[in-house]
Amino acid sequence: MITIIGAGPAGCLLGILLARRGVVVDIYERRTDPRRNPAEAGRSINLALAARGIRALEAAGVMQALSPALVMMRGRMLHESGKADQFNAYGQRPHEVIWSVSRATLTTLLAEAAAGHPNLRLHFEQQCVDYRGSGQLRMRDLRSGGEYDLTAGRIVGADGAGSTLRQAMSIRHGFTVTEARLPHDYKELVIPCRNGQPPLAMDALHIWPRGGFMLIALPNADGSFTATLFLAREGGTTPGFDRLDSPARVREFFSAHFPDVLPLIPDLEQQFLLHPQGMLGTVYCPQWHDAETLLLVGDAAHAIVPFHGQGMNCAFEDCRILDELLQSSPADAFAQFATVRRDDCLSIAQMALENYGEMRDTVRDPRFQQQKALSLALERAHPDRFVPRYSMVMFRDDIPYSVALQRGRIQQQILDELTGADSATPVPGADVLIGSRLTPIGG
Numbered sequence: 001m002i003t004i005i006g007a008g009p010a011g012c013l014l015g016i017l018l019a020r021r022g023v024v025v026d027i028y029e030r031r032t033d034p035r036r037n038p039a040e041a042g043r044s045i046n047l048a049l050a051a052r053g054i055r056a057l058e059a060a061g062v063m064q065a066l067s068p069a070l071v072m073m074r075g076r077m078l079h080e081s082g083k084a085d086q087f088n089a090y091g092q093r094p095h096e097v098i099w100s101v102s103r104a105t106l107t108t109l110l111a112e113a114a115a116g117h118p119n120l121r122l123h124f125e126q127q128c129v130d131y132r133g134s135g136q137l138r139m140r141d142l143r144s145g146g147e148y149d150l151t152a153g154r155i156v157g158a159d160g161a162g163s164t165l166r167q168a169m170s171i172r173h174g175f176t177v178t179e180a181r182l183p184h185d186y187k188e189l190v191i192p193c194r195n196g197q198p199p200l201a202m203d204a205l206h207i208w209p210r211g212g213f214m215l216i217a218l219p220n221a222d223g224s225f226t227a228t229l230f231l232a233r234e235g236g237t238t239p240g241f242d243r244l245d246s247p248a249r250v251r252e253f254f255s256a257h258f259p260d261v262l263p264l265i266p267d268l269e270q271q272f273l274l275h276p277q278g279m280l281g282t283v284y285c286p287q288w289h290d291a292e293t294l295l296l297v298g299d300a301a302h303a304i305v306p307f308h309g310q311g312m313n314c315a316f317e318d319c320r321i322l323d324e325l326l327q328s329s330p331a332d333a334f335a336q337f338a339t340v341r342r343d344d345c346l347s348i349a350q351m352a353l354e355n356y357g358e359m360r361d362t363v364r365d366p367r368f369q370q371q372k373a374l375s376l377a378l379e380r381a382h383p384d385r386f387v388p389r390y391s392m393v394m395f396r397d398d399i400p401y402s403v404a405l406q407r408g409r410i411q412q413q414i415l416d417e418l419t420g421a422d423s424a425t426p427v428p429g430a431d432v433l434i435g436s437r438l439t440p441i442g443g
Helices: 009-020 051-059 063-069 103-115 164-173 247-257 268-274 311-328 330-360 366-381 389-395 401-418 430-437
Strands: 002-005 025-029 047-049 071-073 075-078 086-089 098-101 120-124 126-131 136-141 147-151 154-157 178-191 204-209 214-219 225-232 278-284 294-296
Touching (some): 009 103, 009 311, 025 126, 214 330, 311 330
Parallel strands (some): 025 120
Antiparallel strands (some): 075 086, 178 225, 178 278, 204 214
């Protein structure tokens, strides 16, 4: 029997994977049942589903049920000030796409799938308030306000970036958790359909890069878009959320920086001032497990910023790998998981931070565009050795994040040495550089 704390996407997916093998699973969640109570507007960044997440969902047998809620995104559509819109494909093969999905929709569908297993029980409005070691949890029934003790045996903490279990374990074992908050926050806005038609191209992730800040928009299955503004909390040389405190200032800001978005959101000022302002950060936790009694997964262990679209995918990969370890090495699966995953999760955390600079600024640099085109040409010429870092992360679930980070550094050095060329084709010396510095993938 396994007890999971947290019935978000990761907790439900892990529960389904385990239940399919006959494991008895109890999942406790402090929020209300998403099948009966819709999520509050403005509370979630749309998710980008990619190869790692898809592999885990397929292992759980839920991809078919989820498919109608997914919207294909073939690349980025850049909306630069004073320039024509520019589309940049993510990859160069038909399957190299990512999929936009609403977090609320995904959570609801996974909860429905979890509830369909007779050996999996969901308990909503039940909050974990403490972990006391040896499988002992202190719980609170949020409907009655009463507290009770729960003896759980093996526990998996999937209770998110603000994990109660992580905090309790850090106190018990005396280690320090670092929560590195970005100086930027985010706010969500809804871009509605216009006369029943999508207001933007549906097959792209739209980006309005503005150097120190940016706006993005991801498509929804109903033709609307979920837009997210990433902006400094406090203004300095660039604007900040602290200055956008009135309808007039909000409209003035969008008029100055995103004038083409302004007509797409008729109730912009109302949405902006009503929707909550979310924080962004990375969690660095030096210890993920308490012997074989408690294990943290997903954001509870290693929350990352959303700029590589890998927070959910990484958490789902956690679930798949943990399920495999519980089958192959049940006696020490928690310890093995922490050993196997640590370098990979640190690597994707770093790449996610780096990708923020790329999305809000570097994409506007002609040299970046040149290197992007050249990297695709080098991949065509050397498909077994040169795979763009973005492709390794998003489309190659057989390549660990840590390998993608290491090979990406080498490939960037090669690109830097080659981008004196005028065309986006392999130049003299490329074959030698790639052959001498990059081993075949898997070799």
